[in-house]
Amino acid sequence: MSIDTVTAAPPRAARVATWTYFGLNGFAVGMWVVHIPNVERATGITHSTLGLLLLVLGGAAFIGMQVAGPLADRVGQRRLVPAAGVLLGLSLFGPGLAGSWWTLGLALLAVGFGNGAIDVAMNSQAVVVERAYPRPIMAAFHAMWSIGGAFAALIGAAALKADVPTAVSLSTSGVVCIVVSLAAGRYLIEPPPQPEPAADQPERIAPPRKLVWQLGGLAFGLMLAEGVANDWAALQFRDVLGTSASTAAYAYGAFAVAMTIGRFATDRVAALIGPMAIVRYGAALAAIGLTTVIAVPWVPVALIGWALFGLGLSGGVPQLFTAAGNLDTRASGALMAKVVGLGYVGLLAGPALIGGLTHWMPLNVAFALPVVLCVLTVIAAPVLRPLAAAKD
Structure with a gap:
């Protein structure tokens, strides 16, 4: 800053x-x-x-x-x-x-x-x-x-x-x-005009295409996991845990409430530990939460698992969108369109992929897909470290 x-x-x-x-x-x-x-x-x-x-x-x-x-x-x-x-x-x-x-x-x-x-x-x-x-x-x-x-x-x-x-x-x-x-x-406001580089300074280099795809890939994985919760949390309670429809609604409710609370809290936490840590530790918490849902077929514990899943996912995507928008202030909208678009594809694809997997395996086992994506996000999160350093 x-x-x-x-x-x-x-x-x-x-x-x-x-x-x-x-x-x-x-x-x-x-x-x-x-x-x-x-x-x-x-x-x-x-x-x-x-x-x-x-x-x-x-x-x-x-x-x-x-x-x-x-x-x-x-x-x-x-x-x-x-x-x-x-x-x-x-x-x-x-x-x-x-x-x-x-x-x-x-x-x-x-x-x-x-x-x-x-x-x-x-x-x-x-x-x-x-x-x-x-x-x-x-x-x-x-x-x-x-x-x-x-x-x-x-x-x-x-x-x-x-x-x-x-x-x-x-x-x-x-x-x-x-x-x-x-x-x-x-x-609303417009970004301040960017000064033209001096004659003795090189022109600003556009961000590497690979970096844009890396951010988009992370957004794809995290939003795919979010889409799975949106469409399958209640069904997991009803079909796997055998609850009533009214009780099943609490599964998505726990996820959604935790995600909303997490988003309101994320900004202050990000100011202390940085965006890379938000993405990494948030994805780790999400993986732990959904693994709990998979491994413990007991409603109270599964509710905690869905809440942890929502809390873990809450802060990651905003950090990725911010990083994309700051890669090049001259083309902020175009860069964000790529990252947001890939994330949106993940949001749409997640429920469909889980539905397809349930033809060959139980629903709980199919949830391993978003768990794996969260783990991969933990591994790939350091891509944000140089971006945060450049912003500072």
Whole structure:
């Protein structure tokens, strides 16, 4: 962290605005997720068709990330972040109005693209805001995404209980996204202009492609593990431990709550021990947690295992995104798009890979895959050490 950055007044308004976008994104995604069963019934599609359409959504999100990254560097984040938020808000109108598989497919193309675009754009803005602070603040932004999702679950459940039409719920959520995105955009900031190198100084060298892929690989592994918990934690309780559906919900709840708490705590810990240690020891804790889930078929201990898994995973991805955004401030968005995109592929691939493995082995044994990836992350975490030193 440079002296100029430390002595300058931190942009608190931009920090709050960026918090808002993270929370808004989590809220938008959460409102779509809680209404998936209603949308499935309204369109008359099967589970298998829904699965294919969700892959369409994921593919569109990846494309949105790759488009938004370079665009953020070209047109500026103050323009792109609100525009992506408005696009996401408009896209929420579609699923509630869809009446067939192909209209839902078109709607999910828009939802995925908008979600991918705002994901990269707001993470790029978070890196810029963090540079103006004397300590890490990235993990708290990701915690706000989780808070937004929790609000969506509560509001969505209330709307479903009151029999509010899906089109009304999603369209209202879309309007909220549009209004808040436009209102918060004025408080965002742009990175300071980079001085041209002096005549006697060499031009700045672009970061090695290998380093970008290393960060992306770590993001892939950690987000794959997160995706496994999202889709399989409750099923592991129900199918392996034989609990009721209501008790099974506590498995994912323990993971999600621990991850949210961990993200709020990570920034202060990262300021003390550094990003490399957060990634390394967090991945080790996650491996221990999931190994506990696998090895001890007792509900209280398994709940502790899922909580440790969430706590261990909570801080790693924000450190990787920060590192990617600071590799080259001239192309921060484009670099983040690659790392965030690879992480997102892992998030989507994890549940599917576990599902495929369960055709040949028990679910608990299939969980060895994310454990191995966490162990590999422990081994590869030192890639962050020179990046942290360069930032200081």
